[in-house]
Structures are given as C-alpha cells and as structure tokens.
Amino acid sequence: MTGLPPGPRLPALLQTVLWAAAPARFGKVCLRRYGPLFTTRILGFGTVVYISTPDGIRRILRDDADNFDAAAANESIRFVVGEHSLLMSDGPAHTDRRRALMRPLHGENVAAYVEVMVSIVEQEVRRWQEGATVRLLDCFQRVTIEVMIRAVFGITDSARLDRLRVLVPRLLDLNPLIILLPVMRRSFGGFGPWTAFQRILREVDEIIFAEIRERRAALAADPGRRGPDVLSHLLAGQDRVPATDREVRDHLVTLLAVGQETAATQLAWFFERVLRTPGALAQVRDAVRDEDWKVLDAAIHESIRVRPTTLDIGRIALGPWESDGYVFPAGTMFAVSLGLLHLSEDLHEDPETYSIERFHPVEPPSAHFLPFGGGNHRCLGASLAIVEMRTVISTILRHVRLGVRRAAPERVVPKGPMLVPRRGAEVVVVHNQLTAPSPGRR
Template sequence: MKQSDTIQRVRPPGSRLPGILQTALWAKDPWLYAQRARTRYGPIFSANMYPFGEVVYVSDPDAIRRILTIDAPKFATGEANRAIEFVVGPRSLLMLDGEDHKRLRRNLTPIFHGPNVENYLDVIRSIIDAEVSRWRPGSTVTLLPRIQAISMEVMIQAVFGVREPARLNRLRRLVPQLLSMNPLLILFPVLRRSFFGVGPWAGFVRIRNELDEILYAEIRQRRRSLDYQGSDALSLLLQDSADGLALSDAEIRDNAITLLAVGHETTSVATSWFFERVLQHPDVLRRLNSELANDDTTYLDATISETLRIRPPTMDVGRILQEPHLVGGYRFDAGTMFALSLATLHSSEDSYPDPDVFRPERFLENPPDRGRFLPFGGGRHRCIGSSLAIVEMRAIVTNVLSSTELRPVSAGEKMRPRGPMMVPEQAASAEVISNRLYRG
C-alpha cells in the first residue's frame, strides 16, 4: 500500500472531549468554538456533535469550492437540513435535491431577481418610513427587533401581497412566535410529542397550525377568484401552477413558511450588525453619509459586504456525503456530515489581512474571489433570496441614515447565539439623536 493511500484514510484532527461536552461548548459560543478549533487543528477538523455524531468542519477555500460546485452531486443538502423539516415542511426548497430541487428553484428564482425585486421597493420604503417615524429623539432604540419588524412586514406585504387586515395582524403575531420556539425541539426529536396538550411541542404545533390555516386560506381565496396576476411571490407561484407547472398547495405553503420564517430573519440580523459595526466606526459612517448624499452606493455595497464577512448571517452550510469521496486529502464514507464553515472562512488571515478589523475598503481595493466570500452559500443551493436581501439592506440603511442620527450606547456588542445565527448581545441598541421623520 502506498503511503499516500494510508494518509488519505486518516481522519481529520479534532477534539477528544466527549461529544456531549463538545456540543455544549459549541452551543454556548459557536463562533469561538469554530475559531479555536481551526487555530488548533487547521482548516479541516472533526467534531462530535449531538444529534449528528461526527461533523467535519471545512474552511479551506478550495475544498469548499469543490463541495459546492464540481463535487456538488456527491453531497445532499436536503438531508443535512432534515432537523428543521418539521418547521418548513417536506416540499421546502431547503429539503430538496436533484430534479425536485431544480424544478422548484426554477419556479422560485424569478421572484427574487430583476424587475420583481425592483417592484417591491416602493412598499419596502413605505414600511421603513412608517417604522422609523416612531423613533423618538432622545430615546434608545433596539435596532434588531425594529429591523425584524420591517423585514417581516416586507415579507408579508411586498413578497406575499397579503392585504386582508385580520390575516396581516395574525401573521405579524404568529411568525415571531414560530421563530422563538424552543431550540431543543430541533436538537432532540424525542421532544416532538404532546404531553396532554402542554409543553413546547404542543405550543409549536398550535402556532404552526394557525399559520397553515392563514396561508391555505389565502391560497384558496386567490385560486377561486383567479387573483394571482400581481408581482408578489404568492401570485407568481400561483401563476406557475396555473400554467401547468403543477405547484401544489403544499409546495406553495412550505416555501411560503420557509421565506417567512427563514428569509426575513437572516436579513434583519445582518442589517442590525451593519448598524452596530458602522456606529462603532465614525470614519466609516462619515464616508457613507457623504457618498450617499451624492447618490453613490459604491461604498455602501462595500460596507454591506464587509459586514457580511465579519458577521455572516449563517455560520455554517450543511452537506451530507452520498458516496465515499476524498475531501482535502481525507477519505470519507457515505453519510458523513460536513459543515462548510463560512465564519472561519471569512476570518482567515490567508484571505483577509487583519480579519478582525472592520474595514470596508478591502472590498474596493482588493475584493476577494468568490470562493473566499460566501455569505449566502454557493453553488446550486446558494440562498435564493440573496438579491432581495441586498436590496432590502440597501433600502433600510439608506432611509435610516438619511433621516436619523444615531449614536451607539456601548463600546461594541459581543456576539451571542440565537438559533443558527449570532446576534448582537444588546440587539444593536442605539440612541436616537435626531429624526426628521418623527411624528410625535
């Protein structure tokens, strides 16, 4: 046997701590856990994570590129997301691979690109102005929940075109409740059972059932009245169904839930981090305001990119290997779980000098290649709502900066885990110094 063959069968290095302890350390601070492990073990390391067992973390740019593109057919995404199927449903884009995924993505893609995204802008701006008009000068505003409210309203009104007041109010109440479910329901499937109608699972099912009732009622109403000629996502999905592409009510429901529950959350967290970082860097804020006053968004886009780099909305992208395969010189068996670590990829000194420094100029002077900057993932499973997310971030930032003066209330907020994301510890709190939109 050749020595190279022997090397290829060696497992990646990793902690020898018991799996339950590794899982606890990861759950406490996923960012710190990944950073320390990468420093100690290198860009490919293994961990023992409940309930998945062995998880192979990858932050090597070339290995990630191959997994997402060249070798993508060997890796399943839907299976890696199975833990959230009970939330989004089995026909969600997140759950599918192969031809099913290709067909559904082909139907969904136009909704979030080109003219359709531009059609949402007027509604987005009116929603932002309505929210910002309530920020009283002299008060402290916690930006994360306020931006979440904006993003939720964008999804409900602009993307899904829901207008009926009672349904609007119920969605505003229910979706945040769905997102605040007990995270133990994801980690411990055994808890997904009702204990005489009480407990976290019973509460979650009640919320999910009420959401389903609203969405199916909206779908039935539009089918009956043939009211699906608009540019919102639900109308476009119904148009596809009417054109013979056979989108079922269940498929439309599952992807509506996916967008409502997942799409708005990542955008709002990323935008909150944008303000937290910019308010801590007055030089960046001054340049932003100066260039936006001249309708120049070049530096804005660079600042958004730097925010997504240093505070990626999604820390990891999951894949499960479908057949024996080599990754980074190691041989893995079918069924191996991979976590493509965007957090450590974006903080690598090999790709980003002084990676802990917030410096938007790096995206103007020497932009990284695509394989080293993947805030929305990559390949055929790249986040389908990335274009809408960027448009929404631009609109929120531009409107808020042009109408208010904000000041941070702390010297910088630490990251804390909430579900699969890292959010600002104090919810990106800021003092409102002035606000020309304030209505009193």
C-alpha cells in the same frame, strides 16, 4: 489516509455545550488548534467534519455537488418548512422547485418591492423619538416580517397581517430541544415545546391556506390582476406545472424561515459595526447621499463578512470523497464553514476589523467571500436581501442621525439559529426628521 481529521477529544456533550453557547468561538479555537479541516461531535448531528478552505468549499458546493446531499443535512427543520420545501430536495426536484421561485425573487420583481419597503421603514422610523434608545434588532424584525408578508407574499388583508405579525416571530423562535432531539417532538400530556409549536404552526398554516384559496379564486376570475409577489407567481404557475396548495405553503414558510431573521440580524450588525468604526458612518452617509451603491454594497458585504449570521452550511457525502489526503466515507456530515472562511487570517488581513476598503474599490477574490453560499443551493434571496438592506439603510440614514449608547462592541450571542448582537444593536436617536417638530413649530 484513513480515519477523520483530528478535533477536540472532549465528550460529545461538552462539545455540544461549547458549540451551542458560542459557535463562532468554538470554530475559531478548533481552527487554530487543528487547521481548516477538523472533526467535532455534536449531539443531534453526530460526527461533523468542519471544512473552511476555499478549495474544499468550492468542491463541495459546486464541482462535486452531485456527491453531496443538502436535503438530508436540513432534516432537522423538515417539520417547519414541509416536505415540498427547496431545503428538502436535491437533483431535478430541487431544480424544479427553484425555478418556481427564481423569477419573483430576481430582477425587476425585486425592484417592484422597493416602494413598499421604503414605506415600511418610514412607518417604523416614525416611532423613534429623539433622545430615545432603540434596539435596532427588534425594529428590523418588524420591518423584515412586514417586507416578507406584504411585499413578498403580497398579503393585504389587515386581520391576516395583524395575526402574522404576532405569530411569525413565535413560529421562528424554535426551541432548540425540538430541533436537536427528535424524541422531544411529542406532546407531554398536552404540554411542552412541541405542543406549543404545533399550535402556532397550525394557526400560521390556516392563515396561509386561506390566503392561497382566496388568491387562487381571484386569479381564476381575473388572470390579468397578478401582482409581482411570489405568491402570485406560484399560483399562476407560469414557469412550471401549477403548484398545489401544500407546495405553495411550503415555499412561503421556507422563505420566512430562511429569509426573515437573516436579513433582520445582518441589518442590526451593519449598524452595530458601522457606528463603532471611525469614519465608516460618514462614508456610508456620503454613499447614500450620492446614491453610490458600490460603496454602500461594500459596507454591507463587509458587515456580513465580519459578523455572519449563517456560519455553516450542512452537506452529507453520498459516496466516498477525497480531500487533503483523507478519504471520507459515504455518510460523512460536513459543516461547510463560511464563517471560518470569512475570518481566516490567511485570506483576509486583520480579519476581525471592519473595513469598507476591503470591498472597495477592489473586491476580494470571490472564493474568499461567499456570504450566500454557492452552487445549486446558493441563496435564492441574495438579490432581494441586498436590495432590502440597501433600502432599509438608506431610508434610515436619509431621515435619522444615530449614535451609540455604549462605545464597547456588542458581544456575539446565539439566539436560535442566529448569532445576534447581545444588546440587540442598541442606538440613540440623535435627530429624527420624521418625528422632530418642523423649525416653524419649535
């Protein structure tokens, strides 16, 4: 079949507005109307073909991955993550960069971060007064930045940490205009979003380069003093040729860009869903008490399925590619839609409902649930993300009882590249062991 699959006939500007205002709803309406393969026109990206069948997704991400370019689909964020980023490469260069980051993000290295994660969460929870209303998303933003800069980067200098706490949220709160419209990436007489962004980026880079220089010198003086963190591993260059300062900087900023807000937002959705599903909180509390990680992981996976922050993964066809009777020409841009896969009525019964039983005791087929993508570009931080979510959730539930302020579910709203709960996962602190006076003092 020649041509592209059908899709909305609305002008590109209108499609872009609908997509930007409510990407999940836009996708679902198109899916219902045109099926799992449909064509859209989004300003800044051009013609984009959505695909959400398990077979199509598997072929693009794994079987036919050599025919697809991931880096070109990430072009719009090159100015943040830098040219040496994993996100900017494919083929052997990508394999080499992945190898550099693999070890510190897996196995015992990730386990080594747990202790500091617990202390970070407890520090946050100490601020929660009984009876107070807390926006969990804001708290988790602080927690996940802290995990990244202290545990994953291994920074200890308090002045640098203080400055990064302020700068990282500003750096990642990118103005969509400079992502979608390259013409906006210039200064307007010393003003405008690009100038503001450049100022923040320069300061973040200065801090990171200073840290790299210092740690390189310390490592040269005493190679045995290497920590488990990513930065130490990159500087030691154990798994490959030692990286240059610029390469190391690009790796760290990439981890910030893809690993901080995703974890914070998924944590917020976890509590938003669990607190509004009868029986779920009790089940999760029991799992934490019994250290039954299978049930807790099931609860975590189900929250990622029903409220994904990463809806789509971009890929561009390098040569003609055939699927479902269509021959897509080279250059076709695909949105591999994990969001639509996870909410498909054909694959998941009653897909809008949160149910831990969906993942426990029997998990759905792996092709029906790919929260971390698949193939060569599968999320490198998947183990860290799950350990981080487990640690944050269990630490909170060991100390605190939470309730909801309003029973109605929070609406899904876009905030930058994320889909967040409209009120930031608002909860009431019913009891807090870490701040409540001890019984003797009451």
